[in-house]
Amino acid sequence: MIRYKVYQSKNKASSSYGLWYARAVYDETVGLEKLAEHMANHNTPYSQGCIFGVLRDMVNCIKELVLDGKAVKLDNLAIFSASISTSGAASAKEFSITNCLRNVHLNARATGKLRTATLTSEATKKEVAEYTVNKTGKSDGGDTME
Known part of the structure; x- marks a missing residue:
């Protein structure tokens, strides 16, 4: 069961301001x-x-x-691969991976039984509680998204 909380967008700079959305939450x-x-x-x-x-x-x-440099596919789970983010250089000659590398990221693309379309069609949903943000800017205890 996918548990979710409903919240209202408070970002005044966004076209989504004032609209209501759902955010998935998990308890463990x-x-x-x-x-x-x-x-x-x-x-x-x-x-x-x-x-x-x-x-x-x-x-x-x-x-x-x-x-x-390999991609690893676990059928019906995900394909795992690496990607990189770099800063730019003025020219190809000036580009150095040593100086421009910011991060190496792990990508996981769902496959088979865990593809987005499959999960969407098979998931049951349940609203758990109203989504709130406390004075420290962190979500309330019921939303354990990290």
Whole structure:
């Protein structure tokens, strides 16, 4: 179930000012260990520890392959690849990746069963509470988006 909160745009500089939108929220972040436990509870002959080890190794291998310039596709999940952001140089001759590299980013493009169209058509939705922002500028406790 996709949980969401409704909020009103307060950005006066935007054409969306005053309009109402929904923002997805989640109540928990599940790490590899909890994912392994969840998977082990699905009638598998593999233990939580075995699954956790495979997942941990998979993460390390995906990182290694992505940093080697490969795209890694996990069917029905995502294609992982790297992209870069750089600052500009006045000419190609003046461009140096050493001086112009800002960041290396990890991209994850959904595939198969996790494609946007599939998720949109299959998701059930539920409004959880009104979206508010406290005096510090952070969302209230019910919205755990990071």
